[in-house]
Amino acid sequence: MVQLRPRASRAPASAEAMVDEGQPASEEEAEHGLLLGQPSSGAAAEPLEEDEEGDDEFDDEAPEELTFASAQAEAREEERRVRETVRRDKTLLKEKRKRREELFIEQKKRKLLPDTILEKLTTASQKCNLIFLVNLQKKNEDCEKGSGSKKVKVQKVQSISQNKSYVALRLKDQDLRDSRQQAAQAFIHNSLYGPGTNRTTVNKFLSLANKRLPVKKAAAQFLNNAWGTQKKQNAKKFKRRWMLRRMKTPKK
Amino acid sequence: MGEFKVHRVRFFNYVPSGIRCVAYNNQSNRLAVSRTDGTVEIYNLSANYFQEKFFPGHESRATEALCWAAGQRLFSAGLNGEIIEYDLQALNVKYAMDAFGGPIWSMTASPSGSQLLVGCEDGSVKLFQITPDKIQFERNFDRQKSRILSLSWHPSGTHIAAGSIDYISVFDVKSGSTIHKMIVDRQYMGVSKRKCIVWGVAFLSDGTVISVDSAGKVQFWDSATGTLVKSHLIANADVQSIAVADQEDSFVVGTAEGTIFHFQLLPVTSNSNEKQWVRTKPFQHHTHDVRTVAHSPTALISGGTDTHLVIRPLMEKVEVKNYDAALRKITFPHRRLISCSKKRQLLLFQFTHHLELWRLGSTVATGTVEAMCLLAVSPDGSWLAASGTSAGVRVYNVKQLKLHCTVPAYNFPVTALAIAPDTNNLVIAHSDQQVFEYSIPDKQYTEWSRTVQKQGFHHLWLQRDTPITHISFHPKRPMHILLHDAYMFCIIDKSLPLPSDKTLLYNPLPPMNESDVVRRRTAHAFKISKIYKPLLFLDLLDERTLVAVERPLDDIIAQLPPPIKKKKFGT
Numbered sequence: 047m048v049q050l051r052p053r054a055s056r057a058p059a060s061a062e063a064m065v066d067e068g069q070p071a072s073e074e075e076a077e078h079g080l081l082l083g084q085p086s087s088g089a090a091a092e093p094l095e096e097d098e099e100g101d102d103e104f105d106d107e108a109p110e111e112l113t114f115a116s117a118q119a120e121a122r123e124e125e126r127r128v129r130e131t132v133r134r135d136k137t138l139l140k141e142k143r144k145r146r147e148e149l150f151i152e153q154k155k156r157k158l159l160p161d162t163i164l165e166k167l168t169t170a171s172q173k174c175n176l177i178f179l180v181n182l183q184k185k186n187e188d189c190e191k192g193s194g195s196k197k198v199k200v201q202k203v204q205s206i207s208q209n210k211s212y213v214a215l216r217l218k219d220q221d222l223r224d225s226r227q228q229a230a231q232a233f234i235h236n237s238l239y240g241p242g243t244n245r246t247t248v249n250k251f252l253s254l255a256n257k258r259l260p261v262k263k264a265a266a267q268f269l270n271n272a273w274g275t276q277k278k279q280n281a282k283k284f285k286r287r288w289m290l291r292r293m294k295t296p297k298k
Numbered sequence: 299m300g301e302f303k304v305h306r307v308r309f310f311n312y313v314p315s316g317i318r319c320v321a322y323n324n325q326s327n328r329l330a331v332s333r334t335d336g337t338v339e340i341y342n343l344s345a346n347y348f349q350e351k352f353f354p355g356h357e358s359r360a361t362e363a364l365c366w367a368a369g370q371r372l373f374s375a376g377l378n379g380e381i382i383e384y385d386l387q388a389l390n391v392k393y394a395m396d397a398f399g400g401p402i403w404s405m406t407a408s409p410s411g412s413q414l415l416v417g418c419e420d421g422s423v424k425l426f427q428i429t430p431d432k433i434q435f436e437r438n439f440d441r442q443k444s445r446i447l448s449l450s451w452h453p454s455g456t457h458i459a460a461g462s463i464d465y466i467s468v469f470d471v472k473s474g475s476t477i478h479k480m481i482v483d484r485q486y487m488g489v490s491k492r493k494c495i496v497w498g499v500a501f502l503s504d505g506t507v508i509s510v511d512s513a514g515k516v517q518f519w520d521s522a523t524g525t526l527v528k529s530h531l532i533a534n535a536d537v538q539s540i541a542v543a544d545q546e547d548s549f550v551v552g553t554a555e556g557t558i559f560h561f562q563l564l565p566v567t568s569n570s571n572e573k574q575w576v577r578t579k580p581f582q583h584h585t586h587d588v589r590t591v592a593h594s595p596t597a598l599i600s601g602g603t604d605t606h607l608v609i610r611p612l613m614e615k616v617e618v619k620n621y622d623a624a625l626r627k628i629t630f631p632h633r634r635l636i637s638c639s640k641k642r643q644l645l646l647f648q649f650t651h652h653l654e655l656w657r658l659g660s661t662v663a664t665g666t667v668e669a670m671c672l673l674a675v676s677p678d679g680s681w682l683a684a685s686g687t688s689a690g691v692r693v694y695n696v697k698q699l700k701l702h703c704t705v706p707a708y709n710f711p712v713t714a715l716a717i718a719p720d721t722n723n724l725v726i727a728h729s730d731q732q733v734f735e736y737s738i739p740d741k742q743y744t745e746w747s748r749t750v751q752k753q754g755f756h757h758l759w760l761q762r763d764t765p766i767t768h769i770s771f772h773p774k775r776p777m778h779i780l781l782h783d784a785y786m787f788c789i790i791d792k793s794l795p796l797p798s799d800k801t802l803l804y805n806p807l808p809p810m811n812e813s814d815v816v817r818r819r820t821a822h823a824f825k826i827s828k829i830y831k832p833l834l835f836l837d838l839l840d841e842r843t844l845v846a847v848e849r850p851l852d853d854i855i856a857q858l859p860p861p862i863k864k865k866k867f868g869t
Contacts (some may be wrong), residue, residue: 245862
């Protein structure tokens, strides 16, 4: 059984009371009160006596009279309040969880196919169950990497709808396949033409013979026609414009 | 003969794609060749090396491995992860089966021919069973750490050698487990940062495994103990392919520098029993990487990035030393890729993915996608001649839409067909350089054809390398037949006497003041000119004009990928 003791409320109250009386003494008393206030967590009742002790030094008034009954009533009130808050918290949490669950169910429903198709699938599957078993077995033999389960799905779709003929493909599989193929091509390109291989251009290769002839000839592809294409295009445009301008001015 | 104006066309930008794999079938003496763009060609080596079948390719079906299995079935595998079987009768792809191992790098058939083994990107070696109509997955072997780049079966079918990156593993077929893992040095007697890729392995029946790798080494390993026996450094670049003869006394390797080396098992001294492997002959017939080699009983076959297929018969294996023993280099296609419309002066070029239509005299280009086959239509539109894979050329009557007659079958495939305009004679050229003339209305061979056959062709005519790819006729001169192959064109004049074996076949041509005019002073029927070569197409446009499409080899080479650097003194 949890018993919540309102010990923290007492300590600041005692500090405030002592501050009113006087500065240095009050600080001491505050410290004292606080110190006394904290370790008293084990005690169930009567932190009032410490207050009374502190108060005694400053005024000769009689301590407050608090009957046992009132204190008990207060304590019970406190307990009830605390229990209430706890219950409220619990119910709030429950509600939250409930709402979340409903949201998830709804999302799941949205993800699945509409009921009509599901019905069709279940009825059709009952018809040709045997064939599926055989197919599944075969497919399980073939593919053990985990993509086998996906392939089974594909197989199912194919044989159910016999009026329409289509093949369902998982795009994720295709991406994986493409990336693997690209990696393989990159590997072979790298190993044959990548860094570390001793490759040269075709032009240089064909020109070797020309260089060793008794009468040295030029390289096989001496001119680089792809050089400065942008420059050449600009020059062409400029020339055309200039010609037009020249043709226009004498007419004036 | 007449003077002609000639349109010399050199702008047909035909670049063949490099050869990736070759596979030799001993039983039928056929060679399957696959290229980097996915086309597969089948050459009939006994029919004068004629390319008889052709499967057009697609980049997604680019092959990395090709093999014959179960007799006459052809399989290929590539980087898209599928094993493809080809239907050789229907000339299409039978089916494509995904191997679920990622890209496939290598494939080999078992010695019995009933099983197929593939090596995949993820390091797994998969065994497939060949059933009569399909292949079926059987099991996986132990998975390795890096991709399996080459495979080889032991001739007894009990063990397998698989080459990977930096190591070779030997598997036991029955259990599928690795027996040995042999580590390959990265450099011959040295250290290198680059990984050593084992491009090819071969398993001999005495347990020796021969490996070729990217450091330029050929190494002999003992599979019983898993140790290195001998190492040869033969090149500064990768050695990319290996093929062993059936008798296991010789093998050939191809390097990235374009050289192929022949290794033979020879006795140590002339009368000792001990034999060792010796590197005997180098051949330099290629300029770029030799990515694949094959060993037939009498010849070494090599192909690579420079697109030539080279068949080098071995002198010691050839019985009769005749023209058959010379080197064959197949560069230009054996099919006609160009057609000409005479009235409209248009030329149609066939590329892999598009067609280009050019008007002679001006330039226009369009594109569509079509297919081509060996057909000939008579100019008046009443007859259609077709030759397919089965024997005999069939002639159909177009107006009545039925079969008219069939030319008797000949054991060599047809390379060119044409129907003459007025006489409706069908002229057929075969791959052994025989030319027949068949009269369609009479349903028999013509007189001229019979005389030619009786006398036989000139021996130089029969020794030509390349097949005749196009035949055409002169509209005003029915006695002339114009035909050409890659290195010559010839006008046969039926009215002149035929040359006997002793006369000169090729007559010297006196040079004229115009370079486009050709003139001959001969007395025999075969008038041959070798001015325009290499010739892809030649045809008669009208009475006075010829069009010749040439493809200089240099233009093709200029568009190939980079070769290995060769250091020559003084450059």
